[in-house]
Amino acid sequence: MAKALMVQGCTSGAGKSFLVTALCRAYARRGLRVAPFKAQNMSNNARVVKGGEMGSAQYFQALAAGVEPEVRMNPVLIKPEADTKSQVVLLGRPDLELSRLPWAERKERLWPVVREALHSLLEDFDLLVLEGAGSPAEINLKHADIVNMRVAKEAGARVLLVADIDRGGAFAHLYGTYALLEPEEQALVAGFVLNKFRGDASLLPPGPQQLFELTGVRTLGVLPMWHTHGLPEEDGVLGPHPSQGAGFTVAVLAYPRLSNLDEFEPLKHLEGVRLVWARSARELAGADLLVLPGSKHTRADLEWLRAQGLEEAILAHHRSGRPILGICGGLQMMGAALRDPEGLEGGGSARGLELFPYQTVWVREKVQRRTTLRLPRLEGYWSSLSGLEVEGYEIRHGRTGEGGLVYAQGNLLAVYFHGLFENEGVLEGLFGGRAPGLEDTFERLADFLEAHLEPGVLERLISEGVS
Numbered sequence: 001m002a003k004a005l006m007v008q009g010c011t012s013g014a015g016k017s018f019l020v021t022a023l024c025r026a027y028a029r030r031g032l033r034v035a036p037f038k039a040q041n042m043s044n045n046a047r048v049v050k051g052g053e054m055g056s057a058q059y060f061q062a063l064a065a066g067v068e069p070e071v072r073m074n075p076v077l078i079k080p081e082a083d084t085k086s087q088v089v090l091l092g093r094p095d096l097e098l099s100r101l102p103w104a105e106r107k108e109r110l111w112p113v114v115r116e117a118l119h120s121l122l123e124d125f126d127l128l129v130l131e132g133a134g135s136p137a138e139i140n141l142k143h144a145d146i147v148n149m150r151v152a153k154e155a156g157a158r159v160l161l162v163a164d165i166d167r168g169g170a171f172a173h174l175y176g177t178y179a180l181l182e183p184e185e186q187a188l189v190a191g192f193v194l195n196k197f198r199g200d201a202s203l204l205p206p207g208p209q210q211l212f213e214l215t216g217v218r219t220l221g222v223l224p225m226w227h228t229h230g231l232p233e234e235d236g237v238l239g240p241h242p243s244q245g246a247g248f249t250v251a252v253l254a255y256p257r258l259s260n261l262d263e264f265e266p267l268k269h270l271e272g273v274r275l276v277w278a279r280s281a282r283e284l285a286g287a288d289l290l291v292l293p294g295s296k297h298t299r300a301d302l303e304w305l306r307a308q309g310l311e312e313a314i315l316a317h318h319r320s321g322r323p324i325l326g327i328c329g330g331l332q333m334m335g336a337a338l339r340d341p342e343g344l345e346g347g348g349s350a351r352g353l354e355l356f357p358y359q360t361v362w363v364r365e366k367v368q369r370r371t372t373l374r375l376p377r378l379e380g381y382w383s384s385l386s387g388l389e390v391e392g393y394e395i396r397h398g399r400t401g402e403g404g405l406v407y408a409q410g411n412l413l414a415v416y417f418h419g420l421f422e423n424e425g426v427l428e429g430l431f432g433g434r435a436p437g438l439e440d441t442f443e444r445l446a447d448f449l450e451a452h453l454e455p456g457v458l459e460r461l462i463s464e465g466v467s
Contacts, residue, residue, distance in 0.1 A: 002462045003122050004157035006188075008132035008148055010173035014164045015195035015223070017057040020131045021231055022449040024065035025442040026458055027127055035121050036061035038131040039114040039147040040076040042086070044259035044296045045232075048368050048393035052092020053077065056262045060232060061129070064442040075117040076110050076146070081257065081297045081345070091117070094366050107144045114146050118155060127462060130157055137180035149185045158190040158461060161217075166196040166225060171207050178215050190461055191220035193453075198225040221453035229448070230269060230441040232262030247272040248431065251287035253310065254279050255301035259294040259329065260395075260418045266435035267421055273431055281313035289381075290317050292330025294418060298360075298398070299340065299350050302333050314353060323381035323411040324355070331407065331414035332360040332398050344397050355412055358401030367394045371417045373405060380411040384429035392417030 005023065009016045020036055027034045041055035047069065049059065054074040062069035071092035079087045088098040088106065090113060098106055121128055134141075136148035152159050161177060163170040174192050181189070192211065194204075201222065208219035250267055252258075254277035267275045278284045292314075295301040305311060318324055326334040335352040340362040352360075370393050377386045394405075394417050401407070407414040420426055427434055450458070 002127070002156070002158055004128045004130055004152075004155035005461055006130035006132060006152045006155070006157040006159045008136050008152070008159055008161055010135055010137075010161065010163040010170075010177045011167070012134050014162045016131050016133075016162060017061070017233070018229070018231060018445070019160070019162055019193065019195070019223075019449070020129050021057075021061045021064045021442070022445040023129045023458075024061050025446040026449055027129065027462070028064070028066045029446060030458075032126040033067070033124075034065040034127050034129060035067055035125040036065060036073050036131065037118060037121055037128050037151075038074050038133070039118070039151050040078060040110070040133060041074050042078040042080065042133065044079050044257065044294075045262050046077060046079070046089075046260065046395055048370050048395060049092070052368050053089060053395055054092060056232060056260070057131070060438070061131075063438060064445070065129075067125075072117040072121055075113050079259075079296055082300070087296075092368070096364075104144055107146055111146050111150075114151070115154060118151065122155065128155065128157075130155060135177060136185070137177040139180060149181065149188070152188050153184070157188065159188045160191050160193055160220070160461075161189055162193040162195050164196050165194045165222075166198065170194055171211055174211060175214055178217065186215075189215075189217050191457070192217055193220060194222045196225045197222050220457050221449075223449070223452050226448065228269070229445060230265070230436050231445060232265040247274045248289070249274045249276060249287045250289045250291060251276050251278040251284050252291045252293055253284075253305065253330075255295060255304050257295050257297040257301050259296045260327075261293060263327075263418050263421060264291075264293075266427060269435040270427065270431050270433045272433070279308065281309050284310070284313045284317065287317065288322060290314065290322065290324045292324070292326040292333055294327050294395075295329030295333075297345055298329040298332050299338055299345050299348075301329065302338070302350060302352070305333075311353065318355060318412070321411060323413070325420075326355075326414035327418060327420065328394075328396055328416060329398075331416055332400060334407075334412070334414050335360055335400065338362075338398075356407050356409065356414060358407065360398045360400040362397045363399055364397070367396050369394050371405065373417075376406060376408065378408050378413065381430075382408065382411070382413050385426060388423075388425050388429065390417075390420065390423045390426060392419035392422075394418070 007016045007019045045056040046053040047059040049069045051071040058074040059069045077089035132148040163173045334355040335358045337359040339349040344362045374389045405416040
């Protein structure tokens with residue numbers, strides 16, 4: 001039996017993370033000890049696990065596989081702070097020295113860590129389901145590859161190549177990607193998958209057969225478009241479907257460096273709740289609840305919201321008596337001042353929104369921990385949560401006020417932990433409903449995958465191969 005199966009994409013957003021999650025659950029249901037692995041993930045969505053933090057996608061993939069998430073499953077996490085600046089998290093911990101190096105100079109420092117994590121997981125599990133990044137055919141970046149075909153060759157993995165057919169040009173994407181691979185890399189490609197299909201399936205032929213004649217690789221499945229699958233998406237704020245219809249409107253400020261947006265996934269599935277991503281004062285108008293989410297660069301995002309005219313819109317929302325929630329970076333923005341004496345976010349200081357009197361100072365040591373706490377007595381809109389025990393996680397360099405995790409005044413609430421809306425008691429108290437549980441979501445993902453792949457293909461992929 002093969003020890004590794006890899007999903008690579010023709011583009012970003014093709015559905016790699018979705019497919020890996022479904023595969024992890026499908027193979028775990030077959031009695032295998034399965035683990036996910038992504039050598040390097042670029043995302044500001046992270047979860048705290050034993051050893052530090054890891055990308056949210058691999059966290060959920062591990063849960064789908066039925067194993068405890070750990071930092072080896074995502075040894076390198078790149079957290080963008082600006083267009084040309086990022087923080088490198090190595091095996092769960094921020095490495096400020098590596099973060100200062102130019103991108104091209106990091107490879108030789110990172111590959112030994114990736115390789116060791118990969119081989120240790122191969123020893124510990126029956127099967128690894130690996131995820132690539134972007135495309136393996138990005139020929140301008142291939143010399144520095146530590147996440148696509150270099151990993152596939154190191155693990156001896158068979159590769160599924162997935163394309164987003166909704167973009168258009170999927171057959172060209174698949175053929176062009178395959179053609180740009182080296183012959184030894186082409187030999188690893190075990191099948192193609194068309195994802196996000198909608199329309200008349202009878203129009204697809206003879207495309208898959210012609211693609212087979214050109215490459216010798218068969219199309220193993222066509223996955224329909226499925227917006228309501230319930231899996232938190234890494235780039236969900238970019239999608240056109242946060243939630244549909246009318247109802248109680250929750251507006252989340254979508255500033256450029258927002259982080260941990262996956263924690264809002266439960267709100268998409270609550271009856272009578274409408275979730276919107278707001279980038280302008282117009283999009284905030286009429287919101288019932290305003291949320292300032294986490295941020296990887298709080299001061300820059302605070303400057304951005306002021307430039308967009310959003311500060312006055314936020315203050316007007318507050319003056320109207322409607323509730324506001326700040327989470328982590330949002331909590332910091334809601335205070336009186338932000339100071340960065342060590343230059344972790346560029347240095348200097350800034351005025352906050354002055355909704356609370358506290359100040360925030362950035363320090364070098366990063367807080368990374370799971371948190372369980374009982375909420376204090378709350379007022380106004382938040383009163384139904386008084387005394388509720390909640391779980392969450394903290395990822396931050398900031399230190400605020402006297403070190404509290406919860407600040408509240410009337411309809412204002414600011415919390416220093418992520419995951420508030422992932423607590424059933426919170427959803428019931430605020431919205432009178434429940435979102436689908438993760439276990440149900442994982443089962444539905446696996447069922448969906450098996451219904452739309454060729455019968456028996458999952459077994460063949462880890463036995464003799466299929467190409």
